[in-house]
Amino acid sequence: MKIVPVFALRITLLAAGILFAGCGHDLPELPDFDAAAWRADPYGCQNKRAALLSTLAKYRSDLFGARINDITNVLGHPDEEELGEQSDKVYIYYVTPGLQCQPGHPRAARNRVMLRSGATGTVTEVILPVLQK
Secondary structure (H helix, E strand, C coil): CCCCCHHHHHHHHHHHHHHHHCCCECCCCCCCCCHHHHHCCHHHCCCCHHHHHHHHHHCHHHHCCEEHHHHHHHHCCCCEEEECHHHCEEEEEECCCCHHHCCCCCCCCCCEEEEEECCCCEEEEEECCCCCC
16 A cells, blocks of 8 residues: 655645636626525415516526536525436526426426536526516
């Protein structure tokens, strides 16, 4: 068994820390987005998220590259989460009432915000629904 010098181990850990600290960026403030109202409407069943969608769309470019943990601090735990290949995740937030509001929360395919994150834990794709007026 070979013993790794303490200095080499410290350098490796420091380099790994710098590498992972550089993944993604802080999510900036979203001053006119009512995050509390968004989080208080799980599955979009109270139809409060629909009114917030245009404000969220205004900050769409800020969501790209943000760390997924920062997103969940703002939007709350996703209504659904899909796990893809190679540590990809898709967070789904429903915006309007639908099938997902029934007992057992069956999946619905309409009116949902989808945020995809890669293996580094940063948002790589933002899909926002277009609501009919």
